[in-house]
Every structure is written in C-alpha cells, then in structure tokens.
Amino acid sequence: MPAEWETHEAVWLAWPYDRDSFPNLEGAENAFSRFVAEVSEDERVELLVTDELMEGKAKRLLEQNAANLEAVNFHILKYADIWFRDYGPIFVVNREHKKLAMTKWIFNAWGNKYKELLPDNEIRSLKRAWCSRAVRSRSTARARF
Numbered sequence: 001m002p003a004e005w006e007t008h009e010a011v012w013l014a015w016p017y018d019r020d021s022f023p024n025l026e027g028a029e030n031a032f033s034r035f036v037a038e039v040s041e042d043e044r045v046e047l048l049v050t051d052e053l054m055e056g057k058a059k060r061l062l063e064q065n066a067a068n069l070e071a072v073n074f075h076i077l078k079y080a081d082i083w084f085r086d087y088g089p090i091f092v093v094n095r096e097h098k099k100l101a102m103t104k105w106i107f108n109a110w111g112n113k114y115k116e117l118l119p120d121n122e123i124r125s126l127k128r129a130w131c132s133r134a135v136r137s138r139s140t141a142r143a144r145f
Contacts (some may be wrong), residue, residue: 010044037067
C-alpha cells in the first residue's frame with residue numbers, strides 16, 4: 001500500500017452538509033471549498049455530493065475560491081458522513097506489474113454504534129464500479145504510487 005505522502009492521481013472527498021456535525025455549516029463549507037481549491041491546483045479531486053442542488057452550491061463556492069474546476073469530478077451519491085477515509089476504498093498497487101486495485105472491506109460504523117452511518121458501507125461498492133472502468137482503460141495508467 002502506498003504511503004499517504006506518495007504521489008497519487010486523485011483525492012476522494014465528500015462535501016459537508018450535516019448540521020449536527022457542522023452547526024456552522026456555512027463556515028465548514030467555506031473552509032472545505034478553500035481546501036478543495038488548494039488540492040485542485042496540483043491533483044484531481046473526486047468529490048461526493050448528495051444531489052444536483054449541493055453540486056451547484058459546491059461549484060459556486062469552489063469558483064469563489066478559485067478552484068480548478070477542470071480538476072474536480074462530482075459524484076452524486078447519498079452518504080451520511082464526510083469522513084470518507086473511514087468508509088471509502090483504500091487503493092493499493094502491485095509495483096512489479098504496475099496494477100492498481102482497491103481493497104474491499106466493511107465499514108460497520110464503529111461496531112454498529114452509529115446506525116445512521118451504516119449506509120456509508122455501500123459507497124465502497126459504487127466506487128469500485130466507477131474506478132474499475134477507469135483502471136481498466138488505463139491499465140498501467142498513471143498510477144504514480
């Protein structure tokens with residue numbers, strides 16, 4: 001598995017929307033849009049949003065913060081939490097064959113403690129479907145791990 005500081009093609013993120021997690025949602029969205037703007041200068045951003053309305057709002061905020069929108073791909077998908085690192089896939093690479101793959105694991109919301117977060121476990125399979133097409137089409141791709 002590549003170290004997190006190694007060169008990579010994209011970062012996967014989920015746009016904040018839950019007022020329980022972010023009582024100052026506008027502040028969270030502004031900070032998040034500045035973060036995405038910084039990342040989009042040097043690499044691709046794969047950004048989850050829950051619907052077209054959120055996508056439009058995110059685009060407006062990203063434009064205000066001078067994000068490189070050509071480097072941002074939006075994915076409309078229902079999710080409960082923005083902490084994508086907890087439920088998203090982990091990418092691995094076979095350095096000898098230069099093949100990229102995703103791990104398949106189960107997110108159980110910390111031992112089923114947070115039932116409202118359990119649907120995020122399903123996101124893994126959708127990401128696998130999106131990425132497997134891209135990986136196949138690029139085979140030895142620009143997997144710069």
